[in-house]
Amino acid sequence: MFELPEEHRMLQELVAKFVDRDLIPLEKAALAREAQGQPSGLTPQEEEKVLATCRELGLWGLDVPEEYGGANLPFSALAGVHEEQGRTCAPFTFPPDSPNLHMLIAAANDDQKRKYLEPYARGEAHSAIAISEPGAGGDPAGMTTRAVKDGGDWVINGRKIWVSRVPQADFVIVMARTGEGKRAEGVTAFIVERGTKGFIIEREIPMIGGQRTYELVFEDCRLPASQLLGIEGKGYAPMQLRLTVRRLQIGAWSIGMSRRALDMMVEHTKQRVTFGQRLADRQAIQWWIADAAVKIHACRLMVYDAAAKADAGKDVRMEASMVKLYGTEMATEVIDHAMQSFGAMGVAKELPLQLMAQKVRTMRVYEGPSEVHRMAIARRIIGR
Secondary structure: OOOOOHHHHHHHHHHHHHHHHHHHHHHHHHHHHHHOOOOOOOOHHHHHHHHHHHHHHOOOOOOOOHHHOOOOOOHHHHHHHHHHHOOOOOOOOOOOOHHHHHHHHHHOOHHHHHHHHHHHHOOOOOEEEEOOOOOOOOOHHHOOOEEEEEOOEEEEEEEEEEEOOOOOOOEEEEEEEOOOOOOOOOEEEEEEEOOOOOEEEEEEEEOHHHOEEEEEEEEEEEEEHHHEEOOOOEOHHHHHHHHHHHHHHHHHHHHHHHHHHHHHHHHHHHHOEEOOEEHHHOHHHHHHHHHHHHHHHHHHHHHHHHHHHHHOOOOOHHHHHHHHHHHHHHHHHHHHHHHHHHHHHHHOOOOHHHHHHHHHHHHOOOOOOHHHHHHHHHHHHHHO
16 A cells, blocks of 8 residues: 655645645735736745745755755655645745756756855755747757857857746756757757846746746857856756656646645535535536546556656656646646536636636646657657
8 A cells, every 4th residue: 555654744734734824825816916917926025924934844945955955855755745735826836946956966067066056955046947949849859049169168049938937047047959969969958147148038928827938039148168067968868857857746736736626616516506406416516526536546646656766766757747748637627627616706817716727728838748748658658
């Protein structure tokens, strides 16, 4: 029988209380901002208060190595953390954001660890990553941003799009092609600090759900050799590690979102009476509830299986694809049924369901769209 260690269960319970007490009360303001067409993110005052509470509770640097002051928790412990975090539409991430952390751990040299990883691990610095390009999407073969050696420097020219967290980022990890190979060959990672000459924030792109992404331009952006992250031409592997970490997070978030939607649907349908009968007594509603419970259970087992394998040092790229694909499509269905059960109120801007629906809709695109994951899973199976 699968069972989490007691300390992991206690951590999940602590995070659940934190979400209920400190994050869910912030949803009303976030929903109001989104309804007015503003970013739905927390205000600086809201975020400062929440971060202070995180420090008090020890919810900080959860997967940061102990040598950098963190708890060094395994993926199997973090799965419960992210599941509880997914229950709220108040946008908040426990610092530091894990995917870039793991990429820096894997690829940074000693100087880069002191300059970038250590302050990032302490929550004193913020980062973003620029991968996608206009017209290229999730296909690395379409990457055209190039970095060319010029004496002891590198000069980057190109354009990136759909980059999150740019305004807060002290540095951006930029993927650029340095070789002539196709797909993954010749892709290199660079660290570009905010304010570097030739690094231009071209425009802000409003997304659904009050989210924002950015288009970046690099015009003769000159970097010293010290800004190359990892090995020249070998940037794809640490980037894939970063994507795998996020995909496991997304699977856990999807469980939390689906749990919240299911709880709301059950509570509402037990109270709502139409044509003399409770909605909860109607077969259609009962099947929605049953299907949601079954799929949430299945997804949780998938997430913990992938997490346990990752903790054992195994390659979980296929499992991460499965988790990301199944989790986001499951959450889409469960949230939609919950919205339908509420009728007109389900699509009102006053409830978190519509914001959750918009959030999960973007999750089916970023970190690899569903179709690309299906293609990758099939290729791995056929290749066996």
